[in-house]
Amino acid sequence: MKVYVTQYALTKGILEKHVDVDNKFPNLACDLQNRLAYYHKPYWHENYQDAVKHAQDMQTKKIKSLQKQLEKVCKIKF
Numbered sequence: 001m002k003v004y005v006t007q008y009a010l011t012k013g014i015l016e017k018h019v020d021v022d023n024k025f026p027n028l029a030c031d032l033q034n035r036l037a038y039y040h041k042p043y044w045h046e047n048y049q050d051a052v053k054h055a056q057d058m059q060t061k062k063i064k065s066l067q068k069q070l071e072k073v074c075k076i077k078f
Contacts, residue, residue: 003029004051007043009058014051019044 005015019029029044031037045051
């Protein structure tokens with residue numbers, strides 16, 4: 001099954017992977033090329049549009065976090 005992985009979307013982009021999803025653990029996808037790589041929901045998606053939406057949500061949260069950090073650093077008095 002082909003899925004789109006957003007786990008590393010902010011550093012490597014959205015990755016297209018071929019995975020095996022076990023019936024016992026439907027939220028866990030095992031990479032067929034690298035059997036040691038597993039992806040958990042919500043970091044893999046069956047269609048590209050859902051992956052893009054999740055990556056955009058991740059980006060928005062990261063920007064908000066960085067803005068808070070910047071505000072804290074700007075408030076420091078020397």
